Amino acid sequence: xxxxxxxxxxxxxxxxxxxxxxxxxxxxxxxxxxxxxxxxxxxxxxxxxxxxxxxxxxxxxxxxxxxxxxxxxxxxxxxxxxxxxxxxxxxxxxxxxxxxxxxxxxxxxxxxxxxxxxxxxxxxxxxxxxxxxxxxxxxxxxxxxxxxxxxxxxxxxxxxxxxxxxxxxxxxxxxxxxxxxxxxxxxxxxxxxxxxxxxxxxxxxxxxxxxxxxxxxxxxxxxxxxxxxxxxxxxxxxxxxxxxxxxxxxxxxxxxxxxxxxxxxxxxxxxxxxxxxxxxxxxxxxxxxxxxxxxxxxxxxxxxxxxxxxxxxxxxxxxxxxxxxxxxxxxxxxxxxxxxxxxxxxxxxxxxxxxxxxxxxxxxxxxxxxxxxxxxxxxxxxxxxxxxxxxxxxxxxxxxxxxxxxxxxxxxxxxxxxxxxxxxxxxxxxxxxxxxxxxxxxxxxxxxxxxxxxxxxxxxxxxxxxxxxxxxxxxxxxxxxxxxxxx
RNA sequence: GGUCGGAUGGCCGAGUGGCUAGGCUGAGCUCUGCAAAAGCUCCUACAGCGGUUCGAAUCCGCUUCCGACCUCCA
Numbered sequence: 001x002x003x004x005x006x007x008x009x010x011x012x013x014x015x016x017x018x019x020x021x022x023x024x025x026x027x028x029x030x031x032x033x034x035x036x037x038x039x040x041x042x043x044x045x046x047x048x049x050x051x052x053x054x055x056x057x058x059x060x061x062x063x064x065x066x067x068x069x070x071x072x073x074x075x076x077x078x079x080x081x082x083x084x085x086x087x088x089x090x091x092x093x094x095x096x097x098x099x100x101x102x103x104x105x106x107x108x109x110x111x112x113x114x115x116x117x118x119x120x121x122x123x124x125x126x127x128x129x130x131x132x133x134x135x136x137x138x139x140x141x142x143x144x145x146x147x148x149x150x151x152x153x154x155x156x157x158x159x160x161x162x163x164x165x166x167x168x169x170x171x172x173x174x175x176x177x178x179x180x181x182x183x184x185x186x187x188x189x190x191x192x193x194x195x196x197x198x199x200x201x202x203x204x205x206x207x208x209x210x211x212x213x214x215x216x217x218x219x220x221x222x223x224x225x226x227x228x229x230x231x232x233x234x235x236x237x238x239x240x241x242x243x244x245x246x247x248x249x250x251x252x253x254x255x256x257x258x259x260x261x262x263x264x265x266x267x268x269x270x271x272x273x274x275x276x277x278x279x280x281x282x283x284x285x286x287x288x289x290x291x292x293x294x295x296x297x298x299x300x301x302x303x304x305x306x307x308x309x310x311x312x313x314x315x316x317x318x319x320x321x322x323x324x325x326x327x328x329x330x331x332x333x334x335x336x337x338x339x340x341x342x343x344x345x346x347x348x349x350x351x352x353x354x355x356x357x358x359x360x361x362x363x364x365x366x367x368x369x370x371x372x373x374x375x376x377x378x379x380x381x382x383x384x385x386x387x388x389x390x391x392x393x394x395x396x397x398x399x400x401x402x403x404x405x406x407x408x409x410x411x412x413x414x415x416x417x418x419x420x421x422x423x424x425x426x427x428x429x430x431x432x433x434x435x436x437x438x439x440x441x442x443x444x445x446x447x448x449x450x451x452x453x454x455x456x457x458x459x460x461x462x463x464x465x466x467x468x469x470x471x472x473x474x475x476x477x478x479x480x481x482x483x484x485x486x487x
Numbered sequence: 488g489g490u491c492g493g494a495u496g497g498c499c500g501a502g503u504g505g506c507u508a509g510g511c512u513g514a515g516c517u518c519u520g521c522a523a524a525a526g527c528u529c530c531u532a533c534a535g536c537g538g539u540u541c542g543a544a545u546c547c548g549c550u551u552c553c554g555a556c557c558u559c560c561a
Contacts, residue, residue, distance in 0.1 A: 244561030386509035
């Protein structure tokens with residue numbers, strides 16, 4: 001069990017030693033998508049980041065319960081209290097039932113995350129499946145005196161809450177400034193305070209997604225589902241709550257307030273926020289219209305791309321930046337990391353061909369400690385990848401018989417690659433998923449070409465190589481023989 | 488306007504009081520029938536201006552520029 005893991009906690013704005021509440025158990029809650037449209041790459045980055053975090057916690061020996069919700073109800077469009085439910089609105093546009101929208105985009109979300117090779121969460125609860133839990137939570141908040149009802153809608157009383165609690169604990173803003181700077185919402189406002197937000201919203205007659213409640217027929221407010229579901233599956237207080245940075249100021253601030261008002265505790269010990277994916281320096285977002293869809297990226301069907309990039313190459317690109325830094329998305333940057341990714345995978349593909357020597361010139365235990373040190377430092381995957389390229393050099397050198405490693409070292413090397421590249425970074429070689437027949441066929445063709453070369457029939461050997469190149473297979477000759485890969 | 492965070496070599500991106508990641512690109516070399524791959528070598532940067540220090544890209548201050556949040560968004 002790793003006791004040297006350090007995590008940047010948004011609450012304190014500094015790195016803290018990770019000490020789980022009930023080791024070796026770790027409760028991890030990540031805000032999932034609102035499934036009313038396709039997930040874009042920015043969304044994916046967050047889920048890939050937390051996938052890395054989840055995987056490293058598992059590697060470190062923790063028993064992790066990873067909860068990631070699906071928000072499929074109650075997310076308002078536009079101004080907080082007068083907007084339509086996003087699902088109902090989208091359903092009208094697409095002439096579908098709201099739950100058809102939910103189903104469609106939930107499946108799309110899962111498909112994309114599978115391509116990115118993310119592990120599924122332990123529990124993936126939906127907001128619509130937890131209406132009664134949300135109602136119970138709202139009731140308790142009212143009973144505790146922190147919410148009030150107006151005409152079938154229940155609001156959280158931020159001003160009252162602020163008297164005994166630090167509402168802006170996550171963002172360190174001044175409450176007074178927020179009060180002065182919050183946009184005036186117009187004369188129809190029923191709220192007592194301008195920062196108050198809805199816990200439960202009265203449904204208009206035309207509203208399709210609706211549930212009975214003590215305050216009449218309505219639907220839950222945006223933030224309450226995460227509070228209710230994290231509480232149900234992870235308890236009043238759990239270890240890590242995560243999400244994109246854009247959620248900190250509003251969604252997570254309100255989640256903390258709700259849990260504090262209901263259960264008298266901050267729901268999570270560590271709050272982690274992943275930074276934004278940007279395009280030309282500006283945040284990729286649904287509303288800005290600069291969102292890349294994963295599909296466009298994989299196929300290259302986008303004005304900013306010269307070609308498509310594989311999901312694993314994109315995952316590698318994301319992991320080459322630290323999760324708390326913005327990552328700028330460009331064709332050039334993708335091209336660069338794709339080449340690096342291929343270099344890494346090509347080296348790893350040589351592992352089965354390496355031969356053990358009697359002695360060893362490499363200390364893999366020391367390398368492993370460097371890997372662990374990188375990841376223990378707030379999941380610093382870019383540093384881990386930098387160290388990995390040191391190993392690439394070693395593998396190539398051993399393959400060329402320029403460096404010696406013994407049988408034990410070879411075993412350690414295999415374990416290291418398996419643990420850190422495949423299990424922790426969650427990468428896989430998307431070009432070597434061949435079937436055995438192809439392998440045999442290629443071996444045969446390579447043998448034919450070797451014979452042509454041996455008799456200096458270079459016309460034939462080049463014909464074979466060039467033809468295979470055109471079919472998408474690349475041959476590389478070396479003293480050890482010829483290896484091939486898809487190009 | 489308020490709050491917060493950034494500015495690193497041709498590009499992407501780590502790091503951080505002295506030892507000056509890594510990937511990509513470019514140049515040269517080795518290997519090779521040729522090619523590809525691989526290896527080696529070279530291109531040594533931290534927005535600007537002050538200050539603290541034996542020493543700062545790293546700490547402090549100011550300036551300029553950029554972004555995020557404050558309004559739905561991972």
